[in-house]
Amino acid sequence: MTSPLLALFVRSLREDNRVKLTYFARAGLIAFILLFLFTIQTSIGWGGAPGLRFFDSVININLCFTLLAGVSYFASVIAEEKEEMTLGLLRMTNLNPLSILLGKSTSRLCGALLLLAAQLPFTLLAITLGGVSLGQVVAAYCALAAFIVFMSNLALLASVICRRTGGAALFTGLVFFTVIIAVPVANWLAMLPVRLGLIVSSSAWVGTLNSIAALADKVSPFTRVNEILRTGFHESPLCFQVVSNLALGAGCFLLAWAVFEIFCGEQKESAPSRAGIARRHSLFRAFSPGRTWHRALAWKDFYFLTGGKLVMLLKFVVYGIPLVIIHFWPVALGGPPRWKIFGFSIVWMMLVFMGIELAFVMSRVFRIERQWQTLSSLAMLPQGIRRVAYQKLLGVFPALIPAFCYFLLGVWIVVEALSKEWHAAGAETHNEWMEAMVYAASQIIFFLHLVANLSLRVKRGGLPLAMGTYFILSMATGLGMSAMRYGNSSMIPFIVLTVVATVFLHVNIGQRLEALAAEG
Amino acid sequence: MDTDNVIDIQNLSHRYKTHQALGSVTFCVQRQSIHGFVGPNGAGKTTTLKILATLLKPQSRGGQSVQVFGKDIVRECKAVRRKIGFMPDHFSMYRQMTVLEYLDFFGAAYGLGIAERDKTIDDVLALTDMAGRKDDLISGLSRGMQQRVSLARVLVHDPDLLLLDEPASGLDPRARIELMEILEELRRLGKTIFISSHILSELATLCDHVTILDRGEVKYTGTMRGLIANADGAAAIYHLTLAAEHPPASDALARLPGMQRVTPPLPNEARYTLTFDRAQLPLNTILLTALTAGAQVVSFAEDVKHLNQAFMDLTEPGVRT
Numbered sequence: 001m002t003s004p005l006l007a008l009f010v011r012s013l014r015e016d017n018r019v020k021l022t023y024f025a026r027a028g029l030i031a032f033i034l035l036f037l038f039t040i041q042t043s044i045g046w047g048g049a050p051g052l053r054f055f056d057s058v059i060n061i062n063l064c065f066t067l068l069a070g071v072s073y074f075a076s077v078i079a080e081e082k083e084e085m086t087l088g089l090l091r092m093t094n095l096n097p098l099s100i101l102l103g104k105s106t107s108r109l110c111g112a113l114l115l116l117a118a119q120l121p122f123t124l125l126a127i128t129l130g131g132v133s134l135g136q137v138v139a140a141y142c143a144l145a146a147f148i149v150f151m152s153n154l155a156l157l158a159s160v161i162c163r164r165t166g167g168a169a170l171f172t173g174l175v176f177f178t179v180i181i182a183v184p185v186a187n188w189l190a191m192l193p194v195r196l197g198l199i200v201s202s203s204a205w206v207g208t209l210n211s212i213a214a215l216a217d218k219v220s221p222f223t224r225v226n227e228i229l230r231t232g233f234h235e236s237p238l239c240f241q242v243v244s245n246l247a248l249g250a251g252c253f254l255l256a257w258a259v260f261e262i263f264c265g266e267q268k269e270s271a272p273s274r275a276g277i278a279r280r281h282s283l284f285r286a287f288s289p290g291r292t293w294h295r296a297l298a299w300k301d302f303y304f305l306t307g308g309k310l311v312m313l314l315k316f317v318v319y320g321i322p323l324v325i326i327h328f329w330p331v332a333l334g335g336p337p338r339w340k341i342f343g344f345s346i347v348w349m350m351l352v353f354m355g356i357e358l359a360f361v362m363s364r365v366f367r368i369e370r371q372w373q374t375l376s377s378l379a380m381l382p383q384g385i386r387r388v389a390y391q392k393l394l395g396v397f398p399a400l401i402p403a404f405c406y407f408l409l410g411v412w413i414v415v416e417a418l419s420k421e422w423h424a425a426g427a428e429t430h431n432e433w434m435e436a437m438v439y440a441a442s443q444i445i446f447f448l449h450l451v452a453n454l455s456l457r458v459k460r461g462g463l464p465l466a467m468g469t470y471f472i473l474s475m476a477t478g479l480g481m482s483a484m485r486y487g488n489s490s491m492i493p494f495i496v497l498t499v500v501a502t503v504f505l506h507v508n509i510g511q512r513l514e515a516l517a518a519e520g
Numbered sequence: 521m522d523t524d525n526v527i528d529i530q531n532l533s534h535r536y537k538t539h540q541a542l543g544s545v546t547f548c549v550q551r552q553s554i555h556g557f558v559g560p561n562g563a564g565k566t567t568t569l570k571i572l573a574t575l576l577k578p579q580s581r582g583g584q585s586v587q588v589f590g591k592d593i594v595r596e597c598k599a600v601r602r603k604i605g606f607m608p609d610h611f612s613m614y615r616q617m618t619v620l621e622y623l624d625f626f627g628a629a630y631g632l633g634i635a636e637r638d639k640t641i642d643d644v645l646a647l648t649d650m651a652g653r654k655d656d657l658i659s660g661l662s663r664g665m666q667q668r669v670s671l672a673r674v675l676v677h678d679p680d681l682l683l684l685d686e687p688a689s690g691l692d693p694r695a696r697i698e699l700m701e702i703l704e705e706l707r708r709l710g711k712t713i714f715i716s717s718h719i720l721s722e723l724a725t726l727c728d729h730v731t732i733l734d735r736g737e738v739k740y741t742g743t744m745r746g747l748i749a750n751a752d753g754a755a756a757i758y759h760l761t762l763a764a765e766h767p768p769a770s771d772a773l774a775r776l777p778g779m780q781r782v783t784p785p786l787p788n789e790a791r792y793t794l795t796f797d798r799a800q801l802p803l804n805t806i807l808l809t810a811l812t813a814g815a816q817v818v819s820f821a822e823d824v825k826h827l828n829q830a831f832m833d834l835t836e837p838g839v840r841t
Contacts, residue, residue: 291634299628304614372612373611
């Protein structure tokens with residue numbers, strides 16, 4: 001009989017073994033690797049170390065997916081039990097905190113490590129292709145495995161501390177990026193007083209900061225992978241990064257165990273957050289939702305999904321800060337940039353911000369209704385679920401106003417330069433630009449549909465799943481494009497394909513919403 | 521269609537992937553009635569309610585029709601939705617909103633103007649006794665109060681028909697009784713209420729009509745009185761309780777034309793059970809005969825069986841496979 005300590009862990013592993021998805025995921029991953037191999041081969045042939053190029057891409061994609069899994073798959077591990085109010089039930093059994101942590105988190109970690117193991121034999125093909133040695137492959141997978149251990153346990157700690165999955169994901173992301181960003185920031189800070197001529201480079205303070213930066217650099221799996229993939233790598237797979245990542249992972253696990261009673265000791269009501277939304281009789285009533293708009297669903301989503309007026313104001317400030325810094329960048333540090341470059345920076349930055357905001361909102365806009373079982377109430381409104389969905393989207397757009405205002409500012413700055421370039425270019429270039437713009441727009445709209453669709457199909461992690469799916473699809477499209485470009489074909493077939501796929505997803509979202517509303 | 525019928529379901533069937541949820545269900549719900557909808561778990565009650573609430577489309581079959589207020593629920597879906605309010609069996613609420621925000625949101629979503637919304641919200645808050653808690657967050661309310669808010673939401677667009685799926689589930693006895701009082705009040709206001717519940721004792725006192733569903737088939741539909749009256753065709757069974765045992769009265773009653781049987785009372789209990797032909801023998805004659813014979817009548821009442829018994833008689837034991 002299984003001991004209580006391992007009961008949940010063993011059950012999770014058995015469940016994973018029983019479900020088809022486990023095997024489909026592994027088979028899909030291998031198919032993806034083989035497809036990737038084919039892409040590399042068709043694009044660069046057998047010359048120029050295709051093995052190294054293939055292996056480099058696979059490892060970097062693995063790193064990105066580990067990061068994504070950290071903020072989605074791993075971060076929900078305890079928080080989902082809290083949200084569903086089932087953690088109390090688990091605690092009423094014979095399971096102690098350690099067995100819950102082992103059962104809930106370590107089984108997921110094992111699943112992720114098995115995914116890594118499944119791809120290893122196929123990535124060994126890189127050695128045959130040339131440009132990479134067995135030592136490099138082993139070292140890279142050791143680095144990856146240690147990184148997964150670190151991320152899963154960091155996310156576990158976040159999941160124990162936070163009440164909701166969203167908070168746990170944010171916590172994991174922030175801690176990780178603090179570690180990663182600490183590297184360039186520490187370096188930059190170390191050199192700033194030197195560059196400004198305030199202190200000499202040999203001072204102790206600079207030396208200390210440089211040491212911290214170097215230490216953080218050694219912990220980073222990205223730096224380690226770069227080292228491994230350099231020609232002539234012959235180090236041991238067990239380096240500082242592997243040991244430190246494993247130690248950090250163990251530390252996070254022990255900390256999660258230590259604070260489990262404090263944060264998960266009692267079951268708390270997991271009502272959705274009302275952060276940033278004041279009540280109508282409070283001191284900050286200017287930020288209260290007030291009366292419902294004529295477009296009631298747009299009102300609801302503007303305030304209760306995107307945060308309302310206060311969050312909008314905060315975005316104006318947060319998005320404005322980097323622009324002010326860039327604009328007033330000291331001359332001693334090579335700034336400020338030229339007016340035109342400044343304008344283009346604003347345009348691109350705001351496009352990225354709008355894209356990120358939209359992706360996040362699309363992953364939540366329907367999922368929240370599903371999670372709180374409110375779809376049936378909305379489906380019964382006389383306008384029907386499809387129009388309800390469109391109205392909900394209307395509520396999302398006001399949240400983009402800050403980024404859009406800055407975007408317009410950027411456009412206003414660069415419009416003259418763009419106009420000159422447009423007039424200088426020929427008709428063929430115009431067509432290419434237009435095609436590229438339409439292609440980019442169609443891809444963005446397709447991606448947003450994919451996010452919304454997948455968020456209605458999986459309980460959690462719709463956004464990372466959509467990113468992964470989009471990545472695979474775009475790789476397949478890239479393969480097709482490179483094949484068709486031999487004949488100097490245009491992007492129009494791909495635009496049409498994207499539009500057809502988008503329409504399919506669009507219709508399917510409506511059907512799925514109706515089905516979920518009927519499920520109750 | 522009978523214009524008095526708010527709901528008219530004819531030969532409704534529905535199949536999920538693995539099992540037949542509804543066979544050929546046929547029943548009607550009369551205007552301004554409280555119609556109970558009873559059945560064991562898995563009988564098809566929620567499926568029927570979801571179809572009536574337009575959340576689930578009826579699978580097209582010949583001879584099948586589902587009408588609400590004389591309108592087909594598929595073809596005239598929007599018109600039907602305006603006239604019905606559905607309260608599901610789970611809490612389906614935006615719990616980060618205050619009570620007022622929640623009701624105002626649904627009022628606006630149903631297209632009510634601000635003045636109309638204000639009036640309706642005041643009315644429903646008064647009806648559900650939630651006016652004092654209108655600025656409270658829903659997440660901070662007790663389960664009973666959340667159920668009241670849920671009912672207020674259903675009423676906010678002033679529907680004529682309320683579809684309530686297990687509204688008293690999970691409520692404490694006081695909250696249940698208060699909810700039933702609100703439903704009585706709603707009937708007085710002219711609403712038709714179609715209520716699914718497992719709490720049979722409450723349905724027996726609340727409902728005037730009832731439909732019993734078992735394994736997707738209607739086992740009984742009609743008046744509550746018809747279900748619980750212990751009558752077999754024209755034969756009626758009444759209990760006559762006297763102050764003391766009275767053989768002359770018993771003999772006189774037995775000789776009445778139409779009287780089929782007079783069951784003698786148990787020791788220490790002067791209660792006679794009379795079985796007679798309702799058409800031949802008026803109730804007044806029975807009473808008059810007993811009084812003329814010199815008996816002192818304590819009570820005279822029709823024999824009814826408990827709704828639980830009627831339910832057990834009509835439904836099959838065991839779980840559906």
